[in-house]
Amino acid sequence: MDVSHLLNQLNDAQREAVTTQSKHTLVLAGAGSGKTRVLIHRLAWLIQVEHVSPLSILAVTFTNKAAGEMRERAQDLLKVSTRPLWIGTFHGIAHRLLRMHWQEAGLNENFQILDSDDQHRVLRRLIKEEGMDENQWPARQAQWYINARKDEGQRPPSIEHMDHPITAQWVRIYELYEAYCNRAGLVDFAELLLRAHELWLHNPSLLEHYRNRLGHLLVDEFQDTNSIQYAWIRMLAGDSGSVLVVGDDDQSIYGWRGAQVANVQHFRRDFADVQTLKLEQNYRSTGTILEGANALIANNEDRMGKKLWTAGEMGQPITLYSAFNEQDEARFVVEQIEQWLGKGRRAEEVAIVYRTTAQSRLFEEYLLKASIAYRVYGGLRFFERAEIKDALAYLRLIQNPNDDAAIERVINTPNRGIGQKTLAVLRLQARASSLPLWQAAQECIRQNLLPPRALAAIHAFMQMITDMRERMGDWTLGNQMQGVIEDSQLVSHYEKEPREKMESRVENLRELVNAADAFILPAEDEEAGMSELQSFLSHAALEAGETQGEAWDDCVQLMTLHSAKGLEFPLVFIAGMEDGLFPHKRSVTEAGGRLEEERRLCYVGMTRAREQLCLSYAEIRRMYGSESHSRPSRFLDEIPSELIREVRPRMQVQRPWVGPKAPVYKQATSRINQGWPFQLGESVNHRKFGAGTVVSFEGSGEHARVQVNFHQAGAKWLVLAYANLERAG
DNA sequence: TCCATTGACGTTTTT
DNA sequence: CGTCAATGGA
Numbered sequence: 001m002d003v004s005h006l007l008n009q010l011n012d013a014q015r016e017a018v019t020t021q022s023k024h025t026l027v028l029a030g031a032g033s034g035k036t037r038v039l040i041h042r043l044a045w046l047i048q049v050e051h052v053s054p055l056s057i058l059a060v061t062f063t064n065k066a067a068g069e070m071r072e073r074a075q076d077l078l079k080v081s082t083r084p085l086w087i088g089t090f091h092g093i094a095h096r097l098l099r100m101h102w103q104e105a106g107l108n109e110n111f112q113i114l115d116s117d118d119q120h121r122v123l124r125r126l127i128k129e130e131g132m133d134e135n136q137w138p139a140r141q142a143q144w145y146i147n148a149r150k151d152e153g154q155r156p157p158s159i160e161h162m163d164h165p166i167t168a169q170w171v172r173i174y175e176l177y178e179a180y181c182n183r184a185g186l187v188d189f190a191e192l193l194l195r196a197h198e199l200w201l202h203n204p205s206l207l208e209h210y211r212n213r214l215g216h217l218l219v220d221e222f223q224d225t226n227s228i229q230y231a232w233i234r235m236l237a238g239d240s241g242s243v244l245v246v247g248d249d250d251q252s253i254y255g256w257r258g259a260q261v262a263n264v265q266h267f268r269r270d271f272a273d274v275q276t277l278k279l280e281q282n283y284r285s286t287g288t289i290l291e292g293a294n295a296l297i298a299n300n301e302d303r304m305g306k307k308l309w310t311a312g313e314m315g316q317p318i319t320l321y322s323a324f325n326e327q328d329e330a331r332f333v334v335e336q337i338e339q340w341l342g343k344g345r346r347a348e349e350v351a352i353v354y355r356t357t358a359q360s361r362l363f364e365e366y367l368l369k370a371s372i373a374y375r376v377y378g379g380l381r382f383f384e385r386a387e388i389k390d391a392l393a394y395l396r397l398i399q400n401p402n403d404d405a406a407i408e409r410v411i412n413t414p415n416r417g418i419g420q421k422t423l424a425v426l427r428l429q430a431r432a433s434s435l436p437l438w439q440a441a442q443e444c445i446r447q448n449l450l451p452p453r454a455l456a457a458i459h460a461f462m463q464m465i466t467d468m469r470e471r472m473g474d475w476t477l478g479n480q481m482q483g484v485i486e487d488s489q490l491v492s493h494y495e496k497e498p499r500e501k502m503e504s505r506v507e508n509l510r511e512l513v514n515a516a517d518a519f520i521l522p523a524e525d526e527e528a529g530m531s532e533l534q535s536f537l538s539h540a541a542l543e544a545g546e547t548q549g550e551a552w553d554d555c556v557q558l559m560t561l562h563s564a565k566g567l568e569f570p571l572v573f574i575a576g577m578e579d580g581l582f583p584h585k586r587s588v589t590e591a592g593g594r595l596e597e598e599r600r601l602c603y604v605g606m607t608r609a610r611e612q613l614c615l616s617y618a619e620i621r622r623m624y625g626s627e628s629h630s631r632p633s634r635f636l637d638e639i640p641s642e643l644i645r646e647v648r649p650r651m652q653v654q655r656p657w658v659g660p661k662a663p664v665y666k667q668a669t670s671r672i673n674q675g676w677p678f679q680l681g682e683s684v685n686h687r688k689f690g691a692g693t694v695v696s697f698e699g700s701g702e703h704a705r706v707q708v709n710f711h712q713a714g715a716k717w718l719v720l721a722y723a724n725l726e727r728a729g
Numbered sequence: 730t731c732c733a734t735t736g737a738c739g740t741t742t743t744t
Numbered sequence: 745c746g747t748c749a750a751t752g753g754a
Contacts, residue, residue, distance in 0.1 A: 063743065091744045115744080189744045224743095256741070356740055358746090378742080415730075496731095542744065562741050584740055601741080624739065625745040 003049050006041055006077075010034075013279050017244075018042045019049075022275035025244040026222075026267055030308045031293075031607035032284030032568065035246045036066075039218055040073045042244060043085070046216055047078065054084040058236075059218040061089055064543040066220060066566070083523065086214065090229050091189060092542055094196035098187070099528040099538075104206060105199045108185030110400040110534065113541035117384065118405045119143055119188045125408070126176050129427060137169065145170045146177060150190035151226045151258040153197065183436050184404040193228045200235055211238045222247030222267070226258040234270060243271060249304050250297050253562060253601050255593070264304065282308040282607075284568050286315025289613050292639045293606040299638050300596045308607075317645040320636065321616040326576075329618045330362040332647075333573050334370050336614060337556060340571055347373055351557040351569040353605050355582040359575060360558050373555035377563045382545035387494060387505040388512055392540055394484040398469045399533055402436035414493030416461055422454040438462070464488070477532050478517030485509055561605045572609035574602075577617040577633040602635045615644075647693065683728035684708060691728060 007015050014034055017027045018041045029035030043059065046052040061067045067088050075082045086093065095113070098105050114122070123146075124139035149159065156175045161167035181187065187195065200207035217237055219225070222245035225233070237243050245267060252261040260266075268274045282290055290308045297303070323329035337350055352363050360376050367374045382388060390413055393406040401407075412418045429449065430440035441458050444450055450458070468487055472480045485491060494505040516536060525535040557569065561582075576582055583598035606613055617632050636644075682694045692708040708725070 089744065095744095113744090116742090192744080253741080254743085257743085358739080361746095417730095419730080544744085560741065581740095586740060597741095622745075 014038050017277045018045050023242050024271040024274040026276045027246040029246050029279040030306050032282040033279035043074050044077045056215045058086040058214045061220040091192050094192040096528050097196050104203050105195050111185040111187050112403050114186045114188040115541050142173045146174050147190045150194045151228050153228045184402050197232045215241050217243045219245040223249050223252040223261050224254050224259045225263050230263045251604050255597050282310045284610050288314050288643050289609050292318050292643045293603050295640050296638045297603045316612050318643050319614045319647050320644050321647040323618040325620040326618045329616050330366040334366040346554050347556045348554045349570040352573045353561050353564045354575045375555045377559035383540040384544050394488050397465050401438040404437045407437045417457045481513045481516035561601045564608050565604050568608050570611045573614045574605045575616050577615050578630040579633050580630045685726045685728050
């Protein structure tokens with residue numbers, strides 16, 4: 001068979017990875033080196049050349065987006081349906097396994113997925129109910145503790161805590177939480193993975209079945225795997241399976257949530273006959289950007305070692321702007337974007353990235369002022385919105401009345417006169433009898449344990465849910481959704497809120513009905529024995545939707561460094577490069593390689609840029625209400641200075657006598673600059689003073705003056721009309 | 730039950 | 745400085 005279509009667009013290293021004959025392969029793929037391409041071509045190679053059945057291939061990713069992209073690109077390349085292929089996220093695949101084998105996994109047939117918001121609520125309540133001090137045992141920390149244990153594969157009994165009263169208490173919370181979830185048929189994200197692992201661990205014949213079936217495993221972003229994911233892969237591979245993992249130890253930025261970079265090393269140790277390949281040719285960035293990134297990351301110890309190179313040009317120097325304060329920084333960045341747009345480039349080619357989410361605000365403000373469209377990544381997603389979760393909770397109850405988290409959410413939403421007091425009795429009853437709330441409520445009614453008014457309210461609520469289930473059983477999903485929203489009177493409940501909020505909520509509910517209407521039960525969910533409703537609810541939890549639905553048009557992208565991973569843009573700004581902010585001070589003080597992870601984060605950020613990288617920091621930043629001075633980020637010192645062009649040499653260091661800084665910069669807004677022969681930051685030449693950088697403007701018309709910071713002569717104010725400045729080449 | 734005021738807190742986030 | 749949640753008064 002002619003395989004040239006699979007190989008002729010690949011470089012040597014990529015080709016070697018795609019055609020590898022080793023049993024196991026570790027592909028260390030640098031940023032922009034074509035790792036997804038390798039993964040997809042390997043997939044095609046296995047099927048078309050090695051005639052591996054598509055049924056025996058499992059490809060795992062971390063995000064739904066990556067999984068979707070992989071399926072789509074594989075489809076394009078293979079020109080046949082990718083339906084039989086198992087492509088999905090770790091969580092998605094674990095979920096599917098658990099649906100298919102819910103009995104063996106010890107689960108309720110109608111188990112529901114608990115998202116992290118649900119999980120938090122549940123824990124907060126359990127801790128309160130247990131009479132523990134919420135300040136001493138915060139739900140956030142409990143959540144973190146439990147998830148971390150699950151990520152390590154640990155159940156309460158296996159945790160050593162004899163001599164640690166504090167650990168013992170966390171374990172106690174873990175136990176309570178576990179019992180609660182089991183009663184209510186709830187499974188959180190970490191539990192999906194742990195259960196899937198235990199499913200095989202406790203059912204050898206089932207494991208054997210999957211080992212026989214899935215002989216070829218492909219794993220993306222391997223450096224992000226946690227312990228349980230790694231154990232899961234190892235278990236599935238067994239002695240016979242063949243595994244190819246792709247990852248980049250230099251891009252490991254999720255250590256703080258359990259990712260083990262060490263898995264990359266362990267892979268070579270734990271699997272026999274591992275061929276390690278490096279993809280170092282970069283197809284994305286200019287030589288300058290790569291050199292800078294290489295130099296930076298070289299400061300990390302414990303690397304597997306990689307050096308990106310490009311056959312392309314060196315390109316422009318990395319620019320560095322030292323802003324007076326965060327306002328000045330935002331102003332500068334937006335001004336640069338205006339220039340970019342002025343050159344006829346597109347806004348969508350530009351990304352502003354930063355360390356903390358709070359930093360987006362100022363940029364938004366300035367972009368708004370400049371009428372430049374933008375889109376902020378992150379934030380609340382569609383299925384995480386309160387009104388959506390409320391409506392879904394009713395559906396969840398139709399599906400499984402024992403879903404305590406759903407009951408708690410909507411039993412008094414909208415208000416039905418079931419207040420905290422009534423609820424407390426129900427919870428007490430539930431705890432005392434180890435029953436789900438629904439059954440405890442039935443018990444309360446039977447035994448008259450509450451005042452008549454409360455009993456009537458509870459009864460009415462339960463009747464409503466039961467009616468919904470009976471009446472809507474055979475309705476379409478969209479009609480069920482609509483029916484639930486109507487019967488629950490959620491809309492009139494939200495109508496009491498302030499108009500703007502209310503309108504968006506009602507609009508979102510309408511959108512939810514549309515989504516339910518448009519939902520088609522995926523074939524693989526059907527195969528796993530899921531109903532349409534079950535599938536819809538699971539999808540809502542597992543893929544909460546795009547971060548921001550609209551605005552796919554031409555707009556500037558704002559995001560944290562973390563969410564920038566995997567993306568690329570011609571022009572990238574990394575803002576807030578100050579010690580304490582980036583690297584963040586909490587990672588500097590904490591031990592355990594946190595600083596190295598910050599450096600990798602910087603590396604990730606830099607390697608997002610294709611043509612131009614622009615770094616900036618503010619000497620003074622207003623944070624938490626007070627002003628703080630900080631040193632420029634230490635990472636800036638790690639980038640060779642010959643690669644950097646300082647847009648504005650720090651004049652207050654060179655020329656302390658120049659005077660008050662603030663008014664000087666304040667005038668240099670984009671509006672005033674329009675029609676000026678020079679841009680702020682532009683390099684100019686003067687016949688007498690030599691080379692310098694335009695630093696500020698003042699006045700207009702024939703009185704217009706420009707401040708230039710000359711490399712030799714220092715800062716000077718010049719009247720434009722007489723100065724005879726030339727643009728530097 | 731609802732709204733307003735007060736107080737603590739302030740990396741990074743997908744599933 | 746802003747946000748969010750908890751508290752307390754009407």
